[in-house]
Amino acid sequence: MGPELTVPPIYSPIPPAIHPSHPAIDAQTTAWAQAIGIGSDELRGRLIQHDIGTFAARVLPDGREAVIGILSDFVLWLFGVDDGYCEEGELGRRPGELMAALQRLLRVAQNPEVPMLLDDPIAGGLRDLRRRISEHGTVGQTALWVNALREYFSTVVWEAEHRRADSVPDLNDYTLMRLADGATTVVLPLLEMGHGYELHPQERDQKPVRAAAEMASFIITWDNDIFSHSKESRSTGYYLNVIRVLEDHYRLTPGQALDLAISQRDRVMRLFMRVQERLLPAASPQLRQYLHNLGTFIRGAQDWGTSSVRYTTPEDPANLPTAFRETPTDTSDEPVDIPAISWWWDLDLLRTDAYFAAHTRLAVSHSSLSGEGESHPGRKDSPVPG
Template identity: 70%
Template structure:
């Protein structure tokens, strides 16, 4: 197949950063995958070449190395579940059976000492991850991690129901579930662990902070859908991403869907920068660190998305950019026409006309 859609440089006002031990972390994660035999041998050989340790090192560029390694191992484990069972495995078209398997995995995450799935490599890896979560995090962070894992599992079962029916959800439903099935929420407790603090509930649960977190998830998952479109469309099986949703339900051509998806994420990125600046000005040092970590998560996913062989697919090169732009294609202040997220735009006063997004992100990051 040819290059398909050519993705232009994506708007990214967030500067790149990476942990200085990223090479070592990547090697350690490959070794961890082999130790716990994550996925089939063929899947594992693919995953260990995808620079997942480097991805984690971009998310926590100044974090504790032990937590960066934990995050890297966890992301690889998530791909073992998503690629091995949801997208490529038989359970991916059997939502009931998939729910049953994930329910038992959730029990392992809750209580790693419970004697279930004792011969399952994913369960063994999850037990190790949970013990390390306990070591580097608080009881509250461990509980939130398990809760987020439940959200992720629930959302991939929803996706499996569409895979079985060969159906495509509408944009509103897809947007809501993409906040969870992109597995961004399960990373959030590790953002705190990486820097050795715990965000207090009155800040974490504040509506505007929750919105900023969801915006980061939206940007990360929309970017992923844009960068992975070539790989996913080239597979012989079912695939689901924002571009396909826009084509199916908005009647757009592939090129129009790409342009629309980029405009949507650009508008959310502009709002994210404005909101996180506002929150940083009025928040604790811990909240400022958390918001900075959300920005690193966004940019880390972007840098990884345009460089990892997972998406560049050298055997069938994808038309994705190697650079970014500092100019959004859409910096409108009106809500996107997606009801489940339109409330995000109600949380801030109008942006001052004299201040640009670029100026704002320098203060946030």
């Protein structure tokens, strides 16, 4: 059994929100999981109790219901892979075999018509998800989703190697991998689909926007590690968590590691809010919507992480907060001392507002010249936040 830690209220300047159809979305995901047959009966029974539809409804609180349903089913599918294939299954300690299994799944995502894994429920669920994503997204967004899935799979294999060796990774490596192995990047194309628009690559890939998306991934995964530490550390198997990594890297007690993890995520949260504020004035309506939903993704993960039985574990209650704090524990503007992400602060400390405006206007100019980045014809979009 791991150390007993009490997680204090976490800093969150983003207001909560939820789509009004969340009960129906959650029920639909339960029915989908049962119909597809995701995981074992025991694993599936656990997953459908985790209110995953509520999580998806918090991520896209004013999005299109059909896409929120896809997101909800997809998150449950991801847990089926992560819990079933990796953490609890034999493949979780066999990185070579796991890589082969995940590559077969990736081929299904790339080409759903391939005659492979036809009797595998995980592959069947992925085929259904790919079909629905293609219906509601563009060719480019579908390709982004497949590529992000490839990135997620590669980090899962990296994690399996540490599980096999029972080793704790370097902090910088863990941070870099956590940006993808939390499966946050696989959700990003669905943020666009949820409102029926497509960001032009000149907007999506510009450095400040890419940094904002990475910051959102960092905050979500650090928060997830903080909220899930009790469940993970009490399990009998290997676990990989930022608190364990910080303990090992700096020779800290669990309590000190928790405090440091909170300090790190607070600094990144403050930076995310500043970068978002600087991007908004010259941003296109589509980019404003995207930045808004990066925020709802962060807050949605926080609300779900502190309330879902996946992390509160009622049979062995975790000491999680029931409220959030309005001020950060760390107000420093200095970069977090992790090389993989310290460049984010260059945007904040070394660049002017004119830099953000120029880069954003350049992206909008490219978008208007090409005719891309517009809402899809025939789709009714929700109002874009100002």
